Amino acid sequence: MNKDNLDQISDWNGAxxxxxxxxxxxxxxxxxxFGDAALVVAAAKPGQGVIDIGCGCGDTSIALALEVGQLGSVLGIDVSLPMLEVARVRAATAQLPNLDFSHADASTAELPAGIDLLYSRFGVMFFNQPASALRHMRKALVSGGRIVFACWRTPRDNPWAMAPLVAAxxxxNITPEPADPFAPGPFAFADEVRLHQILVDAGFEHVAIERFDAEVVLGKSVHAAAESSTRIGPVARLLRELGDQHLPVVxxxxxxxxxxxxxxxxxxxMKGSTWIVSARNPA
Ligand SMILES: C[S@@+](CC[C@H](N)C(=O)[O-])C[C@H]1O[C@@H](n2cnc3c(N)ncnc32)[C@H](O)[C@@H]1O
Known part of the structure; x- marks a missing residue:
């Protein structure tokens, strides 16, 4: 594991x-x-080799394995053991012999060669050095192979995340401290110009960054949505910092x-706003 990413690795293996x-x-x-929009742009074909970066609990890895079929292969790579455990159980249930998982830091892990597609649903914004991480992954691609991923746009256009945080x-009675907008985290790739430059610095060409917005269903009821917001996302992070005694009021x-x-x-x-990004490994 890359020591630069230790904070994130610890978070994703913890709460x-x-x-x-x-x-x-x-x-x-x-x-x-959002993941489906990226899958459409990725357009994985039967027989292709795919890596699902930051695959988490394996939902998109399974979708990709079905798309590439028995002649293709998908490797889901992730640092989080609790999430990979779920992914492995789901893959076994789905009986997909062309799907495998690796517990590793994608920014430094040894990757299989000859990959046609690097895909990610919200799994690429957590690298301390994103250009060098993506450069490392690009080297697994065949000439002309592609990277396609979904990442969040600015928090301002993502009320599903910001509305509960503002309320909390x-x-x-907390005034937020100015924070580094580029620090590893869900919104690290929000700035389009920086995102484009990261991909260019990683050695990609034909970089395309398209806005894609969709509704985010936060819960089946106001109570369920509020509960879930305090368990995952920026409010959950705030509560972890301040202590659970604030939970009822929040x-x-x-x-x-x-x-x-x-x-x-x-x-x-509520509305969610993302970039669907694609780029190509030079021939
Ligand atoms: C927001 S979750 C998305 C999970 C999954 N792609 C999904 O859509 O359900 C981000 C994922 O990135 C993974 N991740 C963070 N840093 C990573 C790294 N350096 N290498 C591999 N995976 C990483 C986390 O463990 C987590 O599973």
């Missing part, structure tokens, strides 16, 4: 990874539209913030 593993079905449903900060504040966004059927739905 964050355990919560993702526990809530994987709900989270898969929440982020499916307000009730706890849940109430987040519930009030979500009430305005609840549908007639009670579901809480």
């Amino acid at each position: 964050v990874g355990r919560q993702w593993a526990a809530l994987q079905l709900d989270l898969d449903a929440m982020i499916k539209p 900060r307000k009730v706890l 849940v109430d504040a987040v519930k009030s913030a979500f009430e305005a966004s609840a549908n007639l059927d009670g579901r809480v739905i």
Whole structure:
């Protein structure tokens, strides 16, 4: 494992990874539209070799394995043991012999050669040195092979993440400190110009960055959405820093913030905004 990424590796093997593993079905449903948009752009073909970077609980690895078929292969790579454990059980249930998983840091791991496609759904924003990490992965690609991934755009256009955080900060009377917007984390690739440069620095060409927005279903009820926001995402992080004694007051504040966004059927739905990125390994 790369020592530069130790903080993230520790998070994804600790509370964050355990919560993702526990809530994987709900989270898969929440982020499916964005991963699907990237799958469409990736257009994996039968017989291709694919790496799913930061594959987590394996949802997209399974989708890719079905697309490339028995003559193709998919390697899901991730640093999180609790999430890989879920991925392995799901892959065994799906009976896909062309799908394998590796517990490793994708930025330095030994990767199979001759890969046609590097794919990721929200798994590439956690590298301390993103250009060198992506350069390392690019070397696994065949000439003309592609990278395609989904990453979040600016927090401002992602109220599913910001609305509960603003509510939590307000009730706890917290003024946020200025933070490094490029630090490893969900929004590290939000800046389009920087993102483009990272891919160029990694040696890719034909970089295309398209905006893709979709609805994020946060929960089947205001209560469920508020509970889930305190277990995963920026509010969960805040609570981990401040302590769980604040949980009841935060849940109430987040519930009030979500009430305005609840549908007639009670579901809480908010907008999510991403970049769908594609680039090519030079021939
Ligand atoms: C937001 S989750 C997305 C998981 C999965 N792609 C999905 O869509 O459900 C980010 C994933 O990136 C993984 N990750 C973070 N840093 C990594 C690294 N250096 N190498 C491999 N995986 C990493 C995390 O463990 C986590 O599973």
